[in-house]
Amino acid sequence: MQTISILDVAGVDSVNYVKCLSLILFLLGVGSPLSQVASDESKSSVQPANNPTQLEIPLVNVENVAAQPLIVGEKLTYKIKVSWVPVTAGKRVDYIEKKLLLNRKSAYHITSEAKTSSVAARIYRFQNRQSTFLNTKGFHPISFRNQLQDKKYSARVEINFNDGKADYEKISQNKPNEAEKRDKKELEIPLGTQDELSMIYFLRCKKLEPGKTYFFPLIIKAKVLKVTISVERGEVLKVKGLGRVKTLVVTTSHGYRLWLTDNRRHIPVRIEAEVKMGKMKANLEKIEFVK
Numbered sequence: 001m002q003t004i005s006i007l008d009v010a011g012v013d014s015v016n017y018v019k020c021l022s023l024i025l026f027l028l029g030v031g032s033p034l035s036q037v038a039s040d041e042s043k044s045s046v047q048p049a050n051n052p053t054q055l056e057i058p059l060v061n062v063e064n065v066a067a068q069p070l071i072v073g074e075k076l077t078y079k080i081k082v083s084w085v086p087v088t089a090g091k092r093v094d095y096i097e098k099k100l101l102l103n104r105k106s107a108y109h110i111t112s113e114a115k116t117s118s119v120a121a122r123i124y125r126f127q128n129r130q131s132t133f134l135n136t137k138g139f140h141p142i143s144f145r146n147q148l149q150d151k152k153y154s155a156r157v158e159i160n161f162n163d164g165k166a167d168y169e170k171i172s173q174n175k176p177n178e179a180e181k182r183d184k185k186e187l188e189i190p191l192g193t194q195d196e197l198s199m200i201y202f203l204r205c206k207k208l209e210p211g212k213t214y215f216f217p218l219i220i221k222a223k224v225l226k227v228t229i230s231v232e233r234g235e236v237l238k239v240k241g242l243g244r245v246k247t248l249v250v251t252t253s254h255g256y257r258l259w260l261t262d263n264r265r266h267i268p269v270r271i272e273a274e275v276k277m278g279k280m281k282a283n284l285e286k287i288e289f290v291k
Contacts, residue, residue: 059216060192062206065264077286083279090116107133132197144195193217204266241287
């Protein structure tokens with residue numbers, strides 16, 4: 001069986017190894033499990049972005065939950081665990097930092113950082129920082145940055161979105177003293193194409209109906225792929241900082257599940273995935289509003 005490394009999933013060059021904690025942390029990108037990890041175990045249901053079925057609704061055409069559903073200053077902290085590991089594997093922090101003008105367009109600047117916990121870092125150190133600039137009209141990305149440090153390996157991915165096209169560039173190093181590798185591509189993209197971070201907020205901004213199936217295009221590993229999601233009503237959960245909340249459960253093309261609050265904010269409060277090393281869980285531990 002082919003070994004799929006965290007670096008394959010990240011859309012950067014591989015050094016052909018798998019480390020449990022770093023993979024678990026990167027899975028919290030949510031877009032990442034929709035690529036090569038799942039296809040290593042079963043036939044992939046991710047299809048080219050221009051291949052919808054009649055029963056699937058383009059998410060880009062779905063009505064927004066509100067004119068401006070995202071709140072500047074919202075900071076969400078998740079604790080990440082895997083079923084058989086007794087300690088916390090790491091944490092992820094998602095932060096809507098500010099509104100600004102980029103390329104003459106109003107945008108939210110959103111960042112996300114995932115890293116191993118202090119205990120886990122003694123065994124394996126991993127850090128991934130993503131940044132997206134999300135257009136306040138339509139909620140599609142204008143620009144995306146991804147920085148990855150996986151032991152000695154480092155990589156940077158940059159995507160700039162234009163009308164119908166995206167400029168993709170990847171710069172990576174296997175070791176600090178080795179030469180950098182560069183890869184540049186121009187991708188043709190359908191309307192509503194997302195990056196690995198913007199897709200979470202795109203989902204949050206849309207009215208999702210239980211029983212419906214939706215799809216949207218996603219850039220992952222320098223390719224534009226179609227992601228499908230199905231929506232159902234979830235249970236009432238007790239969440240720190242929110243109390244008891246009704247939820248919607250969103251299941252992706254590869255069986256990853258997200259619990260969103262069933263209101264106009266659609267806050268992700270839980271994420272679960274069955275992966276080779278067990279069940280990965282990420283639970284919302286803290287919600288803040290930073291001015």
